[in-house]
Amino acid sequence: MADNVTNQPIAETRNTDPGHKLVLNEPLVLQSGVTLEPVTVAYQTYGSLNTERSNCILVCHALTGDQYVAGIHPSSGKPGWWNTLVGPGKAIDTELFFVVCANVLGGCMGSSGPKEINPTTNQPWGLDFPIITIRDMVQAQVKLIDHLGIDKVFCVVGGSMGAMQTLEWAHKYPDRIFSAVPIAGSYRHSAQNIAFHEVGRQAIMADPDWCHGNYLTEGKVPKRGLAVARMAAHITYLSETALQRKFGRRLQDRTSLTYGFDADFQVESYLRHQGYTFVDRFDANSYLYITRAMDYFDLAQENDGALAEAFKNTPVRYCLISFSSDWLFPTLESREIVRALNVVPANVSFVEIESDKGHDAFLLDESEFHQTLQGFISGAAESFGLSTEHGTNNES
Amino acid sequence: MADNVTNQPIAETRNTDPGHKLVLNEPLVLQSGVTLEPVTVAYQTYGSLNTERSNCILVCHALTGDQYVAGIHPSSGKPGWWNTLVGPGKAIDTELFFVVCANVLGGCMGSSGPKEINPTTNQPWGLDFPIITIRDMVQAQVKLIDHLGIDKVFCVVGGSMGAMQTLEWAHKYPDRIFSAVPIAGSYRHSAQNIAFHEVGRQAIMADPDWCHGNYLTEGKVPKRGLAVARMAAHITYLSETALQRKFGRRLQDRTSLTYGFDADFQVESYLRHQGYTFVDRFDANSYLYITRAMDYFDLAQENDGALAEAFKNTPVRYCLISFSSDWLFPTLESREIVRALNVVPANVSFVEIESDKGHDAFLLDESEFHQTLQGFISGAAESFGLSTEHGTNNES
Numbered sequence: 091m092a093d094n095v096t097n098q099p100i101a102e103t104r105n106t107d108p109g110h111k112l113v114l115n116e117p118l119v120l121q122s123g124v125t126l127e128p129v130t131v132a133y134q135t136y137g138s139l140n141t142e143r144s145n146c147i148l149v150c151h152a153l154t155g156d157q158y159v160a161g162i163h164p165s166s167g168k169p170g171w172w173n174t175l176v177g178p179g180k181a182i183d184t185e186l187f188f189v190v191c192a193n194v195l196g197g198c199m200g201s202s203g204p205k206e207i208n209p210t211t212n213q214p215w216g217l218d219f220p221i222i223t224i225r226d227m228v229q230a231q232v233k234l235i236d237h238l239g240i241d242k243v244f245c246v247v248g249g250s251m252g253a254m255q256t257l258e259w260a261h262k263y264p265d266r267i268f269s270a271v272p273i274a275g276s277y278r279h280s281a282q283n284i285a286f287h288e289v290g291r292q293a294i295m296a297d298p299d300w301c302h303g304n305y306l307t308e309g310k311v312p313k314r315g316l317a318v319a320r321m322a323a324h325i326t327y328l329s330e331t332a333l334q335r336k337f338g339r340r341l342q343d344r345t346s347l348t349y350g351f352d353a354d355f356q357v358e359s360y361l362r363h364q365g366y367t368f369v370d371r372f373d374a375n376s377y378l379y380i381t382r383a384m385d386y387f388d389l390a391q392e393n394d395g396a397l398a399e400a401f402k403n404t405p406v407r408y409c410l411i412s413f414s415s416d417w418l419f420p421t422l423e424s425r426e427i428v429r430a431l432n433v434v435p436a437n438v439s440f441v442e443i444e445s446d447k448g449h450d451a452f453l454l455d456e457s458e459f460h461q462t463l464q465g466f467i468s469g470a471a472e473s474f475g476l477s478t479e480h481g482t483n484n485e486s
Numbered sequence: 487m488a489d490n491v492t493n494q495p496i497a498e499t500r501n502t503d504p505g506h507k508l509v510l511n512e513p514l515v516l517q518s519g520v521t522l523e524p525v526t527v528a529y530q531t532y533g534s535l536n537t538e539r540s541n542c543i544l545v546c547h548a549l550t551g552d553q554y555v556a557g558i559h560p561s562s563g564k565p566g567w568w569n570t571l572v573g574p575g576k577a578i579d580t581e582l583f584f585v586v587c588a589n590v591l592g593g594c595m596g597s598s599g600p601k602e603i604n605p606t607t608n609q610p611w612g613l614d615f616p617i618i619t620i621r622d623m624v625q626a627q628v629k630l631i632d633h634l635g636i637d638k639v640f641c642v643v644g645g646s647m648g649a650m651q652t653l654e655w656a657h658k659y660p661d662r663i664f665s666a667v668p669i670a671g672s673y674r675h676s677a678q679n680i681a682f683h684e685v686g687r688q689a690i691m692a693d694p695d696w697c698h699g700n701y702l703t704e705g706k707v708p709k710r711g712l713a714v715a716r717m718a719a720h721i722t723y724l725s726e727t728a729l730q731r732k733f734g735r736r737l738q739d740r741t742s743l744t745y746g747f748d749a750d751f752q753v754e755s756y757l758r759h760q761g762y763t764f765v766d767r768f769d770a771n772s773y774l775y776i777t778r779a780m781d782y783f784d785l786a787q788e789n790d791g792a793l794a795e796a797f798k799n800t801p802v803r804y805c806l807i808s809f810s811s812d813w814l815f816p817t818l819e820s821r822e823i824v825r826a827l828n829v830v831p832a833n834v835s836f837v838e839i840e841s842d843k844g845h846d847a848f849l850l851d852e853s854e855f856h857q858t859l860q861g862f863i864s865g866a867a868e869s870f871g872l873s874t875e876h877g878t879n880n881e882s
Contacts, residue, residue, distance in 0.1 A: 122745035217747075221745040221746060279735070280729070280735075281726075281753045282726045282729045284735070284753050284754065285721045285754070286721060288757055288758075289714060289717045289718045289721065289757070292713070292757075296693065296710035296713070297692065314688075314692035315692060317688070317692070318714065321684070321685045325678065325681045325685065328678075330676065330677075333676070333677040333678045333681060334677050334678070337677045339674060339675075339677065347782055349616070349617040351778065353684075355684075355781065357677045357681050358681070361681055365688070378747060382747065386743055391735065417726075
C-alpha cells in the first residue's frame with residue numbers, strides 16, 4: 091500500500107495549512123468507465139497519526155463542504171465547517187485521533203474537478219470533466235489512505251453526502267474500516283431530492299454567463315444562476331420551524347411593508363445573502379457534478395433492490411444518526427439502512443436526535459448529537475484497542 | 487349595488503365562452519394607498535343565477551390558476567382546473583348553483599395586471615403596475631358581485647391562495663357571504679413559503695430576458711427564469727411520497743445512467759416539462775405580483791397578532807379542509823384558523839383529508855375531499871333556504 095502514489099512523509103501531514111495535495115501516479119478508472127488522469131486529491135489533516143497508524147478518523151464532507159473541517163478556513167477566514175465537533179478535547183478529539191478530510195473529486199478546493207486544468211487542452215475542464223460518482227470519490231479517498239500508510243481506518247464519518255461516502259466505504263471497503271458513522275444521510279437519493287438538485291442545475295444552466303459550462307474560459311461567472319440554486323437548496327437544509335423561529339414574518343430594517351419587490355422580509359434578505367455569498371466560494375460546474383454524484387447514488391439498486399446485500403457479512407461497526415426535523419434526509423431513510431443492517435446482521439446502533447433545526451443540524455452545535463458521536467467513538471475505540479486517554483495516541 | 491359598474495345583462499353571464507370582462511367605472515384604491523385605473527375584472531360563470539340571486543358560489547383561484555374553473559380552457563384546450571369538482575351533478579353542482587370565478591388582479595388572463603396596457607404610456611404596465619394584495623383581489627371580486635346584482639354570496643370557496651381570498655372575504659365582508667370554505671390554506675404566509683416564493687422571483691429576475699420587467703416592450707420572454715421558478719414551486723406542491731410513488735428513481739426512456747446532465751431520471755424530465763410548459767401559459771411579471779400578494783397576506787398581523795379578532799362576531803358558516811401530506815400549507819395552519827374561529831365562537835367544521843398527494847390534492851379527484859365539500863355545501867344550502875333538488879334553482 092502507499093507505493094503507487096507520490097511519496098509524502100507522514101510528518102508533513104500533521105498541520106492544517108498550507109493544504110496538502112496528493113497527485114496519484116496512475117489514472118483512476120471511474121464508475122462510468124472513463125479514465126481520469128491526472129488525479130489530484132487535496133486534503134487536510136488534524137492531530138497526529140499514532141505509531142500503529144491505527145487512530146485515523148476519515149471525515150467525508152457534504153455537497154458544499156470541503157477539506158477544511160476544523161481550525162480557520164484559509165479562504166473565508168471562518169472556522170471550518172465542523173470546528174465545533176473536531177479539535178482538541180472535542181467529540182472528534184484531535185488529541186486522540188488523526189483526522190483526515192479530502193476535498194471530493196469534482197470539487198473546487200484543489201481536488202480534480204471541472205475548474206482544474208485539463209492537461210489535454212490546457213484549459214479548465216468545464217463539461218469535459220467526466221461525471222463522477224460517490225464511488226469515485228471514495229476510490230480517491232482510498233488512494234489517499236493508502237498513501238498515508240494506513241491499513242485500517244478506525245472510523246469513517248460524514249453527514250449528508252458525507253454519509254453517502256461513509257456508506258460506500260462500508261459497502262466497498264469493509265475490511266479497510268473498523269467503524270462507520272453515516273449522519274443525516276441515505277442509501278439512495280430520493281425523487282424529491284433529485285428534483286431539488288435538478289432545479290439547482292437548471293438555474294445554473296439557465297444563466298447565460300454559464301456559457302455552456304465554459305464560463306472560466308470566457309472570463310465570466312454564472313453568479314445569478316448559482317445564487318438561485320443555492321437559495322433553493324438552502325431552504326431544504328432548514329426546517330419550517332427553524333425558519334419560523336429565526337425569521338417568522340419579521341421585516342428587514344423597516345417598520346412596514348414597502349409594497350415592492352425589495353427584501354421586505356428578513357427571510358428574503360437572509361436567502362439572498364446565502365445565495366450571493368455562496369458564489370464567492372463555490373464553482374458552478376462543481377455544483378453540477380457533485381449534485382449529479384448524489385443523484386446517482388443508490389446502494390440498493392446496485393444489489394437489485396436488496397439493500398442488505400450491500401452490507402452482507404460486514405465486519406464494520408455502525409452508528410447511524412438522524413435528526414427529527416430533517417426533511418431532506420428524514421429519519422425514515424436512516425431507519426431503512428438500520429433495518430438492512432439488522433438483516434445482515436451487523437453491529438449497529440441508531441439514534442434520532444430531537445432537533446427542530448432541520449438537515450443543517452448536523453453542522454450545528456447540537457449537544458445531544460455531539461455526545462452521541464463521542465460516546466460511539468469512545469466505545470468503538472476501546473473495542474479497536476485504542477486508548478481514549480489523552481496523550482497516549484499522540485506522537486507529538 | 488351593481489350600479490357603479492358597466493352594466494352587463496345577467497343573461498350574458500351564463501355561459502363560459504367567450505370570457506366576460508367587467509371594466510369598473512371608478513378607480514380602485516389599493517391597500518398600498520395607490521389608485522389603480524382602469525380596473526378590468528375578467529371572469530367566467532357556470533350554471534344560472536336563480537331569481538332570488540341567492541345561489542352564487544364564488545370560486546377563488548390559486549397562484550397559477552385562472553377563471554376557467556370548469557369546461558374546456560380556451561387557451562390550453564384542457565379541462566378547467568376544477569373540472570372534476572365543478573359541473574352538472576358534481577360536488578359544486580352547476581345545476582343548482584351559479585358559479586363565478588374571476589381572474590385575480592395582477593393576473594394574466596384578462597384582469598388588470600402587469601401585462602395589460604398602462605393607459606398613461608400605452609405600453610404594458612410591467613413593474614409600473616402597483617403591488618396588489620389579497621385584499622385588493624377581493625375588493626375587485628366584491629365589485630364583480632355587486633355588478634352581478636348579488637347581495638349575498640351563498641358560498642366563497644378556494645384552495646391555496648384561493649383560501650386566502652376566502653378568508654379575506656369572511657374577514658372584510660362577513661355580511662356579504664353566507665359560508666366560506668378555505669381549503670389547503672393559511673391565514674398568513676409562513677417564512678418557508680415566503681422563502682420559496684423569493685427563490686422563484688430571484689430566478690425570474692436573474693434571467694436577462696426579464697429586462698428589468700420590460701420584456702414585453704423588448705420583445706422577449708424570460709422563459710428560463712420562469713421555468714426554474716415553476717420547477718422549484720412545483721416540488722412544493724407534491725409530497726415526497728407522491729414523488730416517490732410517481733417517479734421514484736426510475737429512468738426516463740433509457741435502461742442505464744448516461745453519466746451526463748441529461749434528464750436521466752423521470753422526475754427530472756417531468757420537472758423540466760412542468761417548467762417549460764408553464765411559460766407558455768403564464769406571465770413572468772404576474773408571477774412576481776401574485777407571489778408577493780401571497781407573501782403579504784397576514785390576517786393575524788392586521789389584528790396585532792390576534793387572529794380571532796379578524797373574525798369577531800362573524801355570522802359566516804365555515805368549513806376548513808386540509809390534506810394530511812400537504813407540507814406547503816400543513817394541517818397545523820388550518821387548525822390555527824379553526825382554533826381562532828372557536829374562540830369567536832363561529833360556526834365551523836374542519837376536516838383533514840387523508841391523502842399522500844401533497845398540496846396539489848385540492849386540485850385532484852380525491853373522493854373524500856369532494857364528498858366533504860359536497861356535504862358541507864348541501865347542509866349550508868338547506869340552512870340558507872336553498873333547495874338542493876335539481877332543477878329548482880335553475881332558471882334555464
